Amino acid sequence: GENVEQHPSTLSVQEGDSAVIKCTYSDSASNYFPWYKQELGKRPQLIIDIRSNVGEKKDQRIAVTLNKTAKHFSLHITETQPEDSAVYFCAASIWFGNEKLTFGTGTRLTIIP
Amino acid sequence: SAVISQKPSRDICQRGTSLTIQCQVDSQVTMMFWYRQQPGQSLTLIATANQGSEATYESGFVIDKFPISRPNLTFSTLTVSNMSPEDSSIYLCSVPHPLAKNIQYFGAGTRLSVL
Numbered sequence: 158g159e160n161v162e163q164h165p166s167t168l169s170v171q172e173g174d175s176a177v178i179k180c181t182y183s184d185s186a187s188n189y190f191p192w193y194k195q196e197l198g199k200r201p202q203l204i205i206d207i208r209s210n211v212g213e214k215k216d217q218r219i220a221v222t223l224n225k226t227a228k229h230f231s232l233h234i235t236e237t238q239p240e241d242s243a244v245y246f247c248a249a250s251i252w253f254g255n256e257k258l259t260f261g262t263g264t265r266l267t268i269i270p
Numbered sequence: 271s272a273v274i275s276q277k278p279s280r281d282i283c284q285r286g287t288s289l290t291i292q293c294q295v296d297s298q299v300t301m302m303f304w305y306r307q308q309p310g311q312s313l314t315l316i317a318t319a320n321q322g323s324e325a326t327y328e329s330g331f332v333i334d335k336f337p338i339s340r341p342n343l344t345f346s347t348l349t350v351s352n353m354s355p356e357d358s359s360i361y362l363c364s365v366p367h368p369l370a371k372n373i374q375y376f377g378a379g380t381r382l383s384v385l
Contacts, residue, residue, distance in 0.1 A: 189372045200362065200376040201313065246312060256301065256371040260313045 159184040161249050163261030170237055171269050178264045180247035181229040187249040190230045191258070192221060196243045204245075205232070208252060234266075242268045272297055272365050276377035283353055283384050290349045291380045293363035298343035300366075303374065304336070307360040316361075319346045353384045 160183040170176045180190075191206035207214045207221045207230065214221050218237075223230040234241055247261040273296040283289050293302060304316040316336055317325040325338040339347045350357050360379045367373035 191373065200378045203373060203375070206373065250372050252372050256366055256374075257303075257315060257318070258313075258372070258374060259315075262312045 159187055159249055159259040161247060161259050161261040163247050163264060165264060166262065167265045167267070169267045169269055172237055172239060174237055176232075176234045176237055176241070176266055178232045178245055178247070178266070179229060180231070180249075180261050181227075182249040182259075183228070184249070184251075185228065186251050187259075189250045189252040190221070190223060191248050191250075192219075192232050193246045193248065193260075194243045195246065195263075201246060237268045239268050239270055242266060271367070271375045272299070274363065274365060274375060274377040276363055276380055278380055279378060280381040281383070283382065285354050285384055287353055288349055288351045289353065289382060290347050291361055291363075293346045293348070293377055295344045295365050297368065299368070300343070301371070302340065302346045303364045303366075304338065304346075304348045305362045305364065305376075307362060307379070309359070313362065316348070350382065353382075355384045358382055358384045 163180045188209035192204050193201040194204045195201040205216050205219050205221050207223050218235050220233045245264045248258040250258045275294040277292045302319045305313045306316055307313050315328050316331045317327045319325045319338045319340040321340045321343050335351055337349045360381050362379040363377045364374040
């Protein structure tokens with residue numbers, strides 16, 4: 158089955174700086190890669206996703222890049238703000254496959270004011 | 271996105287007892303997913319609940335420990351049976367987007383503590 162590794166497990170950045178979180182996946186059949194943000198005590202919420210037919214997707218201050226050959230994808234947050242502090246999870250699945258998501262281990266991001 | 275109501279939001283239980291968690295969705299969905307999130311850990315899929323058929327369990331999870339019901343297209347329950355302190359976790363249900371089933375929306379979760 159799919160295995161998703163995520164790094165780093167914790168990340169602290171100064172407010173205004175950029176943050177990058179990286180994930181690698183093992184199953185070459187995976188072609189859908191969402192990112193979820195989970196604030197303390199809250200439910201995971203989808204913040205951005207990418208399918209394997211594109212290499213990059215942006216939404217305001219967040220972007221995701223995908224390298225299919227290397228089987229890794231990354232989340233980029235620019236101009237970080239205190240409200241970006243949360244745990245971020247990457248995931249992988251097969252679009253129009255069995256719809257199961259395999260999650261990475263999570264990254265606790267702390268924005269230092 | 272779907273509106274998902276999950277109950278209870280939290281509970282403290284004695285070992286050896288069972289707890290049933292409910293998940294209600296405001297629209298009909300073919301699949302519902304149940305996850306476990308152990309303290310400080312990632313989300314692990316327990317099973318996929320399909321209406322009208324038995325749930326499909328992931329490796330390491332068995333029906334006797336986590337029986338699931340799916341009586342209709344808007345409701346599901348997960349029971350954590352014969353609980354031990356190791357079952358202390360957050361349990362979450364999720365449902366797929368109606369047009370893009372890989373996109374999942376999560377309930378608020380049930381925080382379970384077993385003494």
